Amino acid sequence: MNAVLVVVVVLLAGLALVVGATGALAMAGKLPGNDILGVRTPETRKSPEAWDVANRAAGPAFLGSGLTLLLGTVALPLVGGW
Template identity: 40%
Template sequence: MSPFAVMSTLNIVIGILFLLGAAVFIAIGVSAAVGKLPGNSVVGLRVPEVRKHESTWVQAHRVVGPFWILTGFALALGGAFAFISHGWLWVAPVIAFVAAVVALSVGGNFGARAAALVDEAIEAQDADTADAQQAPQPQVNLDALRKAAGKADEQQGGA
């Protein structure tokens, strides 16, 4: 078997794997970016804040979605180069793979931070609502208020 036959088989296998990964990341990224990625335990951010509220899930994944799309495009570019790579040209798929990993990690970091901020805002809003409901309401003696208003009217009328 010639080295070129092995190389072309390797090119095809790596190119297909890159393109499959690209398709998965682009599809999931688009779904997440438009807020349509359903809550699940298989795909998505895995931080505790994301699971607390549906709105946290949606907002965090809207942040991370474009990074997943970028990851998919980097993998697609790497796949395109993998089909034609030989010798030093293999550096291009490697660089594309590293770019995809960097985009994935930066997106995960931004998404986790967005989830923490949204969760913090929801908890602050819930705490404010609870405080407002528990605050004692001032008691007003309406009879005393009526008497005082009547006396004030009498004093103005007599003056």
């Protein structure tokens, strides 16, 4: 496995963990309002309640996306280079 592939796998795995953790926190209602993660629309930023409702609804999609990305990342070195 070459160095570039290792770097790509590490970066993608890190991204997958961030997206998955965002989903888990959102589903649990523990994702704090912020400028980086979650559903950040003008409507969701109007109140903490709107933020929680929107992110609880989107949480499963975030979690599924993180798991899918993680599976693809694990498969990347198995299928060979580019």
